[in-house]
Amino acid sequence: MARRAFLLGLGTATAAFAGITWVRLPDPARRPAVPAARLAEARFLGLPNERFFPELPAGVEALRGEFMAATARLRDRLGLPEGAPPQERTMLAISGGGSDGAFSAGLLCGWTEHGTRPVFHLVTGVSAGALIAPFAFIGPARDAQLRALYTTLRQEDVLRRRGWIEAAFGDAIADNAPLAATIARHLDAGMLADIARGHAEGRLLLISTVNLDAQVAVIWNLGAIAASGHPRALDLARRILLASAAIPGIFPPAMFDVSLDGRLYQEMHVDGGTFAQSFLYPDSFGQQRRDRLRAGLPVPAVAAYVIRNAQHDLRAPEVARRLLGVAQTAVTALIRANGHGDVARIHANAVRDGIAFRLAHIGPDFGLRTDTSFDPAYMRALFDHAFDRARAGYPWADRPPF
Secondary structure (H helix, E strand, O other): OOHHHHHHHHHHHHHHHOOOOOOOOOOOOOOOOOOHHHHHHOEOOOOOOOEEOOOOHHHHHHHHHHHHHHHHHHHHHHOOOOOOOOOEEEEEEEOOOHHHHHHHHHHHHHHHHHOOOOOOOEEEEOOHHHHHHHHHHHOHHHHHHHHHHHHHOOHHHOOEEOOHHHHHHOOEOEEOHHHHHHHHHHOOHHHHHHHHHHHHOOOEEEEEEEEOOOOEEEEEEHHHHHHOOOOOHHHHHHHHHHHHOOOEEOEOOEEEEEEEOOEEEEEEEEEHHHOOOOOOOOHHHHHHHHHHHHOOOOOOEEEEEEEEEEEOOOOOOOOOOOHHHHHHHHHHHHHHHHHHHHHHHHHHHHHHOOOEEEEEEEOOOOOOOOOOOOOHHHHHHHHHHHHHHHHOOOOOEOOOOO
């Protein structure tokens, strides 16, 4: 999430305690983890397509099948004959960024005002981007709610700091119960129904978390979950968003009770940004497109939009020659490099697959800085900055600036 949070997390949860011997207290109770060899078989709601494991061969094939099923639904809605591709598609990836998520919120709302915001056929979200992705997926009807969220959010709406003893022997230095309550206020039964309608139209809403037990990325199919009608669908959707923003060491991991062969297991999930700051479509989608192009068959025009809730400009602040100063800067550099790598990968895949690439990020023309997580004044200023630029016609970049 925010840079200061990483400082606190690294300093408190790891480096500050290195080499110190503590009295071992019992670990918080939990059910056993799913056996690694059977990860893809475990279910929360019992849906075969409720989530995907992109690092597993079976997960890749399942994700490919979900994209094909979405295309079939879209084709049926448009009344196109079997085998005919839809005329065009738009994709959107929203990255993590904590307080900087106000940038994508402002950009989306300003884009609506400009009158050119498309209906997205695929929306993906990571961490802070996961919280914004449902609003982007549903469309302008939720703009007022999105604006209110990112212009009134306060630190107390996100976290409660734990005492040092509780933090030292617990699973995190802060409690994210306030964030869970904030998510629940916005992601209600009405929003879930809106997501389900989008899924029925042949559109996909995908959110990433990381299964910490297995150390693998998980892509949750929020649209299919919403459309399932399962009585626990709303609880699962809220838990997924909470998990995607659960920074390890800062916030408690989200625990998921899953079943396998009639037995209950428990998975530990954390921030999707642990693996990637942003993601878009699987390679199998690009492979199908390349195969059709080589065969001279028609393909839809596709645009891939990436909103990076971060700044790409280089800076050279003086680093304090102390443990926490060094640790904070090192983690910041790692996150920055990973974010750059994600954008570069998405761009390279888009160029390879004949897809138009469009990138937005916080530019050097926004000079405000803050050392406080979820500073309302900072977030309002960033929202307004992005809103004004998008309302005037955002100058999307067609390649990464690095």
